[in-house]
Amino acid sequence: MVPIRDNNPTKITPYVTYGLVAANVLAFIYESSLPPRALNGFLHLAAVVPSELTLSFAGISLHQPVPEWATLITSQFLHGGLLHLAGNMLFLWIFGNNIEDKLGHAKFLLFYLACGVLASLTQWYFGQDSSIPSLGASGAIAGVMGAYILRFPKAEVIGVVPLGFFFPTFRVPAYFFLGFWFLEQAFYGLVSLETPTNIGMESGGIAYWAHAGGFIFGAILGPLLGLFSDKSPEESWS
16 A cells, blocks of 8 residues: 555644755755766765774764765655655655644654664664665654554554556554554564565665664654643644
């Protein structure tokens, strides 16, 4: 099932969500403008390379223009292909606006970036010696989804299931759609512990632990930042 929207209206214009989508698209356009060799160099520099992050945590300087710790943020705006970008932005577009509505613009941006950093650190923990760059907004968006399932478990997610030339629509509660997604990520993360060369970041594929970690940290950080507060986002800062 591919989600296309939810039935969860917002009271504000989600400027940060729109801005994050725009930033990711612009970054991908820049990536696409680079020749293959330059692109590989750029991704190696701006994406998270676990083995290099491990060295930097040990106090070993790599003398790179972008400090390795900073790639925990820059990597969130990079993508490995058009489908990778489109899928991530679709999920951010559907679920991000409601969390921004509850947290407010500033807190939502902080929440989003923090979830992305913690998701990357989760993936790093399970593959500290990997030399394959890890990139994408998936971990941060997983955090958004973790907060969403707590705050709006009964909101309906509308999606389509491609069946040849037919595209029937389905409505399922958020707790079912997002809960199944999380269990799938956690399952493949566990499998990747036994087969690191076939699944996950070791093969340059999907970083399942980043997804699962981002989801969990989103469910933790959201309430801490006022996800369930009755105050408006503006009042919560006073």
